[in-house]
Amino acid sequence: MPRNDRRSSLVLRLREDGRASVAALAQDLGVTPSTIRRDLARLAVDGAVVRTYGGAALPGAVAPPGSDRAIEAKRAIAAAAAALVEDGQTIAISSGSTTLELARRLVERRLTVITNALDVASVLMDRDGIELVVLGGVVRPRMHSMLGHLAELALGQLRADTLFMGIGAIDPERGLMNDSIPEILTDRALRRSCRNCVVLADSSKFWQVAPAFVFGLDEVDTVVTDPGVDPADIAALQAHQVRVIVAR
Numbered sequence: 001m002p003r004n005d006r007r008s009s010l011v012l013r014l015r016e017d018g019r020a021s022v023a024a025l026a027q028d029l030g031v032t033p034s035t036i037r038r039d040l041a042r043l044a045v046d047g048a049v050v051r052t053y054g055g056a057a058l059p060g061a062v063a064p065p066g067s068d069r070a071i072e073a074k075r076a077i078a079a080a081a082a083a084l085v086e087d088g089q090t091i092a093i094s095s096g097s098t099t100l101e102l103a104r105r106l107v108e109r110r111l112t113v114i115t116n117a118l119d120v121a122s123v124l125m126d127r128d129g130i131e132l133v134v135l136g137g138v139v140r141p142r143m144h145s146m147l148g149h150l151a152e153l154a155l156g157q158l159r160a161d162t163l164f165m166g167i168g169a170i171d172p173e174r175g176l177m178n179d180s181i182p183e184i185l186t187d188r189a190l191r192r193s194c195r196n197c198v199v200l201a202d203s204s205k206f207w208q209v210a211p212a213f214v215f216g217l218d219e220v221d222t223v224v225t226d227p228g229v230d231p232a233d234i235a236a237l238q239a240h241q242v243r244v245i246v247a248r
Helices: 003-017 022-029 033-046 068-082 097-104 118-124 149-155 183-192 231-239
Strands: 019-021 055-057 090-093 111-115 130-134 138-140 145-147 160-166 169-171 175-178 194-200 212-215 222-225 243-246
Touching: 003 019, 003 022, 003 033, 003 055, 019 022, 022 033, 022 055, 022 231, 033 055, 068 097, 068 194, 068 222, 090 097, 097 118, 097 160, 097 194, 111 118, 118 130, 145 149, 145 183, 149 183, 160 183, 175 183, 183 194, 183 212, 231 243
Parallel strands: 090 111, 090 160, 111 130, 160 194, 194 222, 222 243
Antiparallel strands: 019 055, 138 145, 169 175, 175 212
């Protein structure tokens, strides 16, 4: 089937049910999941579909980032991530809306927390069981994260058990990506300071593309996501020896 006809068929298929997984679309059209993902990426750029939840949907059929459904997914992911934290550990928490939800679930714990996120720090400060280490640096507007060589120099002197990291985009082939190029060096420094890395990524972050490459899946130990993730994506992560936790 010619590419343009295939993409038209994809849109028609989505009009029937509103949404579909990559695996289902690939089976329906008799092509590989990789081909479907490339088609969906192009259609998403054109505004014909929304590339989220392990497949695609028509615009308006998915939960926008601030919707109740999206917020509940982030909260479930944060709760599952909090269950991985043991009292007495030293952990690092990066910036992001889901990592902020994680911080809210740690306020009664006994931990040392390293963070470059001012909103995470504000949640954890003055808590009796939390020893808080806040990195210096230049504040990224609106994200309230501390970036630059001051943060990176400080991280060179620090060590932690686990990094809990938010991410803008995750692709089993391309690794982790963010939309802020200046932030990637701080993210990499956070990773170097930690023994393990847990990525908190709701299913809308899968198969997205962002301009700044952070690091590959070989640096990731665990991904915590929601039930909307495509089973093929879970299998792809597991093929990279990444543990996947689906928060419900």
